Amino acid sequence: MGANPTVIKEIESLKGDLSKIEAMTVEQLRTTLRTIRASAKGRKCELVSSLKCFLENKIDGESSQVIEQQVSSTICVETVSAKTETEPLSNEDQVQNLNTVSDVQLRQRNKRTSSSKSKTVDGDDKVVKKEKLSIESDEVSVGNLSRTRRKVSSKAASITVKTDDKGAEPWTVLAHKKPQKDWIPYNPKTMRPSQLTRETKFMKLMSWNVNGLRALLKLEGFSALQLAEREDFDVLCLQETKLQEKDVEDVKRSLIDGYENSFWTCSVSKLGYSGTAIISRVKPLSVSYGLGMSDHDSEGRIVTVEFDSFYLISGYVPNSGDGLRRLTYRITEWDPSLSNYMKELENSKPVILTGDLNCAHQEIDIYNPAGNRRSAGFTDEERQSFGTNFLSRGFVDTFRRQHPGVVGYTYWGYRHGGRKFNRGWRLDYFLVSESVADKVHDSYILPHISGSDHCPIGLVIKL
Numbered sequence: 001m002g003a004n005p006t007v008i009k010e011i012e013s014l015k016g017d018l019s020k021i022e023a024m025t026v027e028q029l030r031t032t033l034r035t036i037r038a039s040a041k042g043r044k045c046e047l048v049s050s051l052k053c054f055l056e057n058k059i060d061g062e063s064s065q066v067i068e069q070q071v072s073s074t075i076c077v078e079t080v081s082a083k084t085e086t087e088p089l090s091n092e093d094q095v096q097n098l099n100t101v102s103d104v105q106l107r108q109r110n111k112r113t114s115s116s117k118s119k120t121v122d123g124d125d126k127v128v129k130k131e132k133l134s135i136e137s138d139e140v141s142v143g144n145l146s147r148t149r150r151k152v153s154s155k156a157a158s159i160t161v162k163t164d165d166k167g168a169e170p171w172t173v174l175a176h177k178k179p180q181k182d183w184i185p186y187n188p189k190t191m192r193p194s195q196l197t198r199e200t201k202f203m204k205l206m207s208w209n210v211n212g213l214r215a216l217l218k219l220e221g222f223s224a225l226q227l228a229e230r231e232d233f234d235v236l237c238l239q240e241t242k243l244q245e246k247d248v249e250d251v252k253r254s255l256i257d258g259y260e261n262s263f264w265t266c267s268v269s270k271l272g273y274s275g276t277a278i279i280s281r282v283k284p285l286s287v288s289y290g291l292g293m294s295d296h297d298s299e300g301r302i303v304t305v306e307f308d309s310f311y312l313i314s315g316y317v318p319n320s321g322d323g324l325r326r327l328t329y330r331i332t333e334w335d336p337s338l339s340n341y342m343k344e345l346e347n348s349k350p351v352i353l354t355g356d357l358n359c360a361h362q363e364i365d366i367y368n369p370a371g372n373r374r375s376a377g378f379t380d381e382e383r384q385s386f387g388t389n390f391l392s393r394g395f396v397d398t399f400r401r402q403h404p405g406v407v408g409y410t411y412w413g414y415r416h417g418g419r420k421f422n423r424g425w426r427l428d429y430f431l432v433s434e435s436v437a438d439k440v441h442d443s444y445i446l447p448h449i450s451g452s453d454h455c456p457i458g459l460v461i462k463l
Contacts, residue, residue: 011036014055021048021055039221045420049168171447175422176407177368185422186408186445193442201463202441203282203307207237207314207354207428209411209454213275214247216451217254227449228256231458234282237303237314239356241266241275255279263305265289269298276314276355278303291341296334304345309463310436311345315355320376327376330358331385339389346394350433352461353395356411356454357429359386361397364407365426377427395431398443398459408445411454419450430459439463 011032014020024032029047033040038054040047174185196202210216217224228236241264243251248264255262259281267274278287284305290297301316318334320327338353345351359382360366372378391397399408409424418424430443442460449455 011055014051021051024048041220043417043420045417053168169448170420170422171409173422174407175367175424176364177370178363179407180364180405182405183364183407184405186403186406186447188444188446188448191403191406192444196441196460196462203234203461203463204232205235205237205312205352205354205430205459205461206231206233206456207239207430207458208456209239209316209356209428209452211240211242211452211454213238213241213243213251213277217251219451222451224254224256227456228259231446231456233458235278235280235305235312237312237354238277238279239275239314239316241277242272243275244271263287263289263303265300265303267298267300273299274316275300276303276316278305278312278314280305282307291337293337296337302338302341306349310350310352310433310461311348313342313351313353313355315353315357317356317358319358320379320382322376324374324376324379327379327381331381335385335389339393342390342395343393346433350436351395352433352436352459353390353431354429354457354459356427357386357431358427359383360425360427361386361391362400364405365409367409367423367425377425390431394434396434396437398430398432398437398440399426399445399457401437402440402443409447410445410457414453419453422447428454428457430457432459432461436461 014032021029026044026047029044029051030040033047033051033054036054038050042050169187172185172187174183176183216222236259243264243266245266245268248266252262259279261281261283262277262279264277265275284307286306288304289300290302296302299318301318303314305312315338317338318326318330320330342351342353358377360372360378361383363369366372366378369378373380376382408426409422410426410428412418412422412424416423426445430440432440439462440459441462442458444458446456446458
């Protein structure tokens with residue numbers, strides 16, 4: 001069957017004037033993306049970005065004959081197939097997996113029947129490799145630690161997709177309702193220090209509120225292997241896994257090789273809620289769960305591991321909730337208990353607390369401070385408690401110390417295009433004991449990694 005000349009003509013016209021894409025309806029975008037075998041899922045902004053990336057990086061240099069063959073092939077497949085694929089329309093007020101499309105998914109060609117097992121992304125130019133990956137480990141001794149440098153090899157051809165335009169990187173534009181004149185937006189491409197050499201002893205820690213781990217692992221385009229290969233972390237802390245205890249062993253088998261030490265705690269008072277974990281390729285000296293207080297430990301909010309040089313806590317601080325119903329509990333019971341627990345640990349060695357602490361501490365940490373004075377996470381009471389129980393007791397907000405006038409968010413609500421326009425909150429932190437604050441080489445945010453309403457954050461600390 002021949003290709004529809006009208007479709008080919010439309011694609012050629014889009015190539016000549018990318019601004020036309022913005023004027024297309026959602027249905028027109030989906031139809032065009034399906035025609036060129038690109039992902040047709042997500043909100044309009046994501047569909048526009050996907051189509052632009054394809055036209056800018058894939059069609060350039062191809063003849064209309066090649067395009068016609070591609071369109072013709074797609075039409076034949078769709079005609080012969082007895083199974084019609086239907087895709088639900090996205091709704092910004094519905095569940096996360098309709099709204100959070102991974103960084104790779106936005107720019108990949110739609111999946112074809114093949115033996116592809118995983119996809120990797122490499123550096124600033126995204127490289128999608130469609131073949132099962134083989135992994136080689138190169139262990140580097142770091143004192144009592146073993147840092148495994150993982151190498152990925154593949155014989156498959158790669159597709160390079162650039163993400164240089166501001167629309168694809170909204171975090172590079174200052175977004176704040178009440179900006180100060182010296183504030184600038186956070187850009188991890190330009191604001192991160194150079195990497196440490198292998199001769200330097202250090203650990204690389206990452207933390208991520210995944211807002212449901214099983215949903216993330218099932219998300220098309222997401223690869224735990226890809227994340228590990230690109231970031232090369234030693235330890236990954238997770239919050240809001242929403243797992244039940246019966247699910248943990250199955251989920252462990254879905255994770256990457258090389259991180260053999262993982263520790264999970266789940267909510268038992270409310271199933272499928274909260275939950276934290278620590279996944280590490282360095283074996284800790286000890287592990288503990290909770291704060292040791294029954295009033296606080298039924299929701300699976302704390303995991304602590306002990307390494308040679310410090311304690312590491314993965315924490316998920318309770319949200320004050322709708323109507324601030326848990327505000328009093330949060331500021332009079334939870335925060336003081338967590339603070340006291342950290343100070344007790346600090347008697348032995350320095351402490352690092354990471355996770356979703358559910359507080360935007362200063363006005364620079366939230367897009368719309370005036371409009372959220374009585375919103376959970378930005379009340380005066382929560383902000384004061386954050387300062388009193390943590391910062392005033394000698395724990396350092398590492399990102400803010402490194403970037404005092406920088407606007408960087410880690411959470412974006414699903415409504416009102418929060419992520420599209422970078423209207424967010426900084427709720428995720430690495431707090432460290434003052435005694436090791438000077439050993440922090442880098443405290444950073446990875447806003448380009450989607451899959452959750454939060455993005456990962458990281459810390460590189462010298463040992």
